[in-house]
Amino acid sequence: MLPERVSVLVAGGGPAGFMAAISAAEAGVRDIHVLEATSEPLHKVRISGGGRCNVTHACWDPRALVGHYPRGSKELRGPFARFACADAVAWFEAHGLELVEEPDGRLFPRSNASSSVVATLRRAAAAAGVAVHTGVGVQQVAVRPGGGFTLQLRGAGLDHPLTALQAERLVLATGGHPSGRRLAQSLGHSLVAPVPSLFTLALAGDPLLDLAGVVMDPVRLVLELPEGGRERQQGPVLITHWGLSGPATLRLTAFAARALHAASYRATLVVDWTGGRSEQELEGWFQRARQDQARRQLANARPWPGLSRRLWLHLLASQAVDPSLRWADLPRRQQQALMRALRQSRHAVTGRGPFGEEFVTAGGIPLGEVTFSRMESRLQPDLYLVGELLDVDGVTGGFNFQHCWSSGWLAGQALASAAGSQASWLP
Structure with missing residues (x-):
């Protein structure tokens, strides 16, 4: 009582x-x-x-x-x-x-x-x-x-x-x-x-959604907001059936919570799948792959072991690169396109995911x-x-x-x- x-x-x-x-x-x-x-x-x-x-x-x-x-x-x-x-x-x-x-x-x-x-x-x-x-x-x-x-x-x-x-x-x-x-x-x-804070990002209609279940770590994310602001985070990222989740995404949305709300959850997400490696470092990985795996097909040999095979195949397709090409035969122009896709993959944010965190x-x-x-x-x-x-x-x-x-x-x-x-x- x-x-x-x-x-x-x-x-x-x-x-x-x-x-x-x-x-x-x-x-x-x-x-x-x-x-x-x-x-x-x-x-x-x-x-x-x-x-x-x-x-x-x-x-x-x-x-x-x-x-x-x-x-x-x-x-x-x-x-x-x-x-x-x-x-x-x-x-x-x-x-x-x-x-x-x-x-x-x-x-x-x-x-x-x-x-x-x-x-x-x-x-x-x-x-x-x-x-x-x-x-x-x-x-x-x-x-x-x-x-x-x-x-x-x-x-x-x-x-x-x-x-x-x-x-x-x-x-x-x-x-x-x-x-x-x-x-x-x-x-x-x-x-x-x-x-809302701590939520996943929806990427409706993005071909990346076909890779649901893929985890990459580290990944660098840059959120470009309509009014010109930017928010950056780095860490593990999970690709889901609706967009991106994982610690780096949740941290990104927490720090950009108010800006994203003001933008009606529309923005551009730039993804660096290399985790912030420099262009020179990535160039070195590709050069070593050309030398050490020259006779192997691109589909069967990634530029570095930590790169998800499913993501690598997706990037090859996105840049219209034939996965059956041998590394020794990869044209320089296509190599540059792949490097850009690895370091600056751009995706349209279409809203929040279906649920928040905590x-x-x-x-x-x-x-x-x-x-x-x-x-x-x-x-x-x-x-x-x-x-x-x-x-x-x-x-x-x-x-x-x-x-x-x-x-x-x-x-x-x-x-x-x-x-x-x-x-x-x-x-």
Whole structure:
């Protein structure tokens, strides 16, 4: 049962909300209540990473860490100096969850199951005395004249359709849900309109789609936008039935999220399948192929071993080069055409792919309206804003969760500090 008055109310039972509640409780704050509008707290944690949950990333230098955030990199320097990836790893290990690093730096629970992360957070909350209420959401919020907040609640978890509650301090941790943005706006905050981030690129009608399943690494991508802007990324690329995916593509779309939205997701993508090799280096590969594989047909001998055979055959066809030609007989003009295709393959972006990655959006509460050392609103005292509600988003690899852990932990510490320095109006 929810009491009529609480010390701290956390709206949102996701990763940032749980971390804020737990860290505050472990620092000595009592009477903390988490409200989750759905029947399942930490649902996003459970389904993330295909049910594995990429908890964070082995990026140990906070100065390097901020580079993985298209929005918020400057503001996160201070928070990450206090609680970054190594601190998150230590926190989870102190609460009984061991994380293991994969070759690409991503960190997963040793169990390889997201349920272990959910169980750890639920267990830590219970041990700290945090009360979690499901099926209860905040419908409206108003500032009390004497301090604190009056909240109107709604949901299946209540005895009555609409119940009022008073909270001394409020944490909004509602993720990307519109309800949280609406509540923040009702308390005086503005909103950066959310747009999709971390998505695949559609290349409708492009012959490249016949190569679905091909992976190349490294690949250099250059996105040319209609208004003249450019965005560059490099890394693994996956060709799909609808376009391009893979880490390099997702990172590219994250950093170009707003520009692509403004361009209605129409642009030109220039692909360098060599991964940024110079023209001279590529020329050397072709020259060695002419010498070492002179009698072999082009179809059976690629210019370097890491080049996908399917992609090589596709490029031969695109340049009208006979695949049965021997390397010794390849005309110079056709060699130059193949080298251009390898280094500057141009494709028309026709939209976004059919789904995003980790449900990430770019947008939310403007960062200038938050004191990042405390995650407290600059506009309303005793209001804390954490997680994806803010205009902060990271690329794939555990970075979005890391922002949740860091912002939640900082809010928890600030709540403890406020509770220790201010007299409570609660009885």
